[in-house]
Amino acid sequence: MKQNKYDDPEFFKQYSQMNRSVEGLSAAGEWSAFRKMFPNLKDKLVLDLGCGFGWHCRYARQQQARSVVGVDISEKMLARARELTDDSAIEYYRLAMEEVDFPADEFDVVVSSLALHYVEDFQSICQKVYRYLMPGGSFVLSVEHPIFTARAAQDWYYSAEGERLYWPVDDYQKEGLRQTQFLGMDVEKYHRSIATYFNTVIRAGFRVTEVSEPEPTPEAMAKYPEMQDEYRRPMFLMMVAVKD
Amino acid sequence: MKQNKYDDPEFFKQYSQMNRSVEGLSAAGEWSAFRKMFPNLKDKLVLDLGCGFGWHCRYARQQQARSVVGVDISEKMLARARELTDDSAIEYYRLAMEEVDFPADEFDVVVSSLALHYVEDFQSICQKVYRYLMPGGSFVLSVEHPIFTARAAQDWYYSAEGERLYWPVDDYQKEGLRQTQFLGMDVEKYHRSIATYFNTVIRAGFRVTEVSEPEPTPEAMAKYPEMQDEYRRPMFLMMVAVKD
Numbered sequence: 001m002k003q004n005k006y007d008d009p010e011f012f013k014q015y016s017q018m019n020r021s022v023e024g025l026s027a028a029g030e031w032s033a034f035r036k037m038f039p040n041l042k043d044k045l046v047l048d049l050g051c052g053f054g055w056h057c058r059y060a061r062q063q064q065a066r067s068v069v070g071v072d073i074s075e076k077m078l079a080r081a082r083e084l085t086d087d088s089a090i091e092y093y094r095l096a097m098e099e100v101d102f103p104a105d106e107f108d109v110v111v112s113s114l115a116l117h118y119v120e121d122f123q124s125i126c127q128k129v130y131r132y133l134m135p136g137g138s139f140v141l142s143v144e145h146p147i148f149t150a151r152a153a154q155d156w157y158y159s160a161e162g163e164r165l166y167w168p169v170d171d172y173q174k175e176g177l178r179q180t181q182f183l184g185m186d187v188e189k190y191h192r193s194i195a196t197y198f199n200t201v202i203r204a205g206f207r208v209t210e211v212s213e214p215e216p217t218p219e220a221m222a223k224y225p226e227m228q229d230e231y232r233r234p235m236f237l238m239m240v241a242v243k244d
Numbered sequence: 245m246k247q248n249k250y251d252d253p254e255f256f257k258q259y260s261q262m263n264r265s266v267e268g269l270s271a272a273g274e275w276s277a278f279r280k281m282f283p284n285l286k287d288k289l290v291l292d293l294g295c296g297f298g299w300h301c302r303y304a305r306q307q308q309a310r311s312v313v314g315v316d317i318s319e320k321m322l323a324r325a326r327e328l329t330d331d332s333a334i335e336y337y338r339l340a341m342e343e344v345d346f347p348a349d350e351f352d353v354v355v356s357s358l359a360l361h362y363v364e365d366f367q368s369i370c371q372k373v374y375r376y377l378m379p380g381g382s383f384v385l386s387v388e389h390p391i392f393t394a395r396a397a398q399d400w401y402y403s404a405e406g407e408r409l410y411w412p413v414d415d416y417q418k419e420g421l422r423q424t425q426f427l428g429m430d431v432e433k434y435h436r437s438i439a440t441y442f443n444t445v446i447r448a449g450f451r452v453t454e455v456s457e458p459e460p461t462p463e464a465m466a467k468y469p470e471m472q473d474e475y476r477r478p479m480f481l482m483m484v485a486v487k488d
Contacts, residue, residue, distance in 0.1 A: 147413060147416070151410070157410070157412070165412070166395075166401065166412030167413040167414065167416075168401070168409070168410035168412060169391060169410060169411040169412075169413055170411065170476050170477070171475070171476060172391075172457075172475070172476060172477045172478055173457075173459050173474075173475040173476070173478070193457050193478070194438055194455065194457060194478075194481075195455045198442075198452065198455040199454065199455055202453060202454070202455075207451055208442065208452055209446060210446070211438065211446075213416075213417075213438060230417075231415070231416070231417040232413070232415060232416060233394075233413045233414070233416045234416055234417070234437070234438075
């Protein structure tokens with residue numbers, strides 16, 4: 001079975017207490033940038049891979065998407081998603097992202113927010129998403145940035161006084177599994193280079209139309225002054241890839 | 245006037261002694277990866293922006309390009325290029341890359357090797373290159389990697405014993421001028437994020453078809469064991485962008 005960390009009771013509890021879990025998209029630092037990358041969702045058929053609590057699914061419906069399918073491996077995440085959702089046009093499926101299977105040309109937009117760095121076989125997912133999308137459809141994705149995932153430690157280098165000196169990069173070209181810590185617990189992630197992210201998307205047939213390494217907004221900076229450090233290294237890599 | 249460091253006599257002398265300056269492309273660690281990104285050059289009209297000693301110009305003719313134009317700001321570099329070239333199908337022009345002006349649809353392939361990180365206005369160059377290329381033409385470019393250019397120091401973080409601990413990243417989102425050192429002398433470079441490199445190329449009209457962050461080859465590793473550290477962080481970002 002694929003990693004299903006979010007069904008670990010302690011991890012789920014910790015994750016559920018994060019700002020983004022309580023307040024939703026508005027509390028996610030990268031959301032203002034990610035949102036701008038979405039195409040017009042009105043009347044669209046949308047798939048969300050790694051939907052978690054379903055925030056992006058409900059957002060798509062607020063934007064008048066015709067219907068939304070959310071997929072996640074975690075029963076606990078989906079249970080909460082269903083609690084938070086009162087909308088018959090949103091369906092949630094419990095599946096690993098690698099196991100999804102839909103007919104060709106089924107969706108207009110496929111979204112995946114901060115989930116694909118948990119997946120070992122990115123190529124297979126890109127190929128599937130390309131098939132599921134109608135011509136003209138968009139794949140809008142965000143992952144933890146390769147600068148962020150290169151070292152398993154995923155942390156700053158500190159002075160003896162605890163000051164954040166630099167963001168250390170190492171092992172960049174060594175792609176694959178990283179045994180990392182998130183919310184104080186062991187989590188498996190996969191590091192891929194920037195070249196691999198782009199080439200995999202391109203070789204699946206897509207045209208990359210936009211790339212983002214978002215910075216904190218002035219509003220987020222005012223609310224969370226510790227975000228100052230987010231100017232020092234990118235934490236997220238986002239792109240829009242179109243099936244043309 | 246644009247920076248013309250290569251006409252500084254001491255800098256030119258130092259640069260002329262680098263392996264890549266003496267032995268040519270085979271001594272450039274990134275060449276085996278860059279070469280693979282070239283389209284078939286047979287009968288093609290080629291432009292090289294920042295041609296330096298003209299190694300890529302002569303390579304293009306070896307690959308049976310019909311004609312090649314090499315552009316460089318440095319008189320000294322071009323004087324050496326001309327000495328090394330005995331081929332009436334190669335023309336060298338002394339110009340800053342920003343000042344180049346050709347008719348539309350003039351070239352099949354535009355190459356730029358490790359020159360564009362010296363340029364402040366990357367957007368204007370991308371727009372020009374797009375115009376100069378015929379439909380179906382390719383822009384094949386390499387730059388110092390944003391991970392490499394983020395900090396002006398452009399160096400490893402060392403232990404007290406001189407061991408390379410990791411590659412430090414800082415100031416990543418702060419694009420623009422970096423006062424760096426190269427060959428022991430002051431050189432001005434421009435840091436741009438990965439998102440900016442991609443979006444600028446894409447917004448000029450191109451389709452990105454390939455990306456590379458090259459690693460040393462096994463042969464290079466055998467010859468230069470210190471290249472081991474090149475696996476730890478990428479030094480170059482390369483891409484192919486097509487006018488389709």
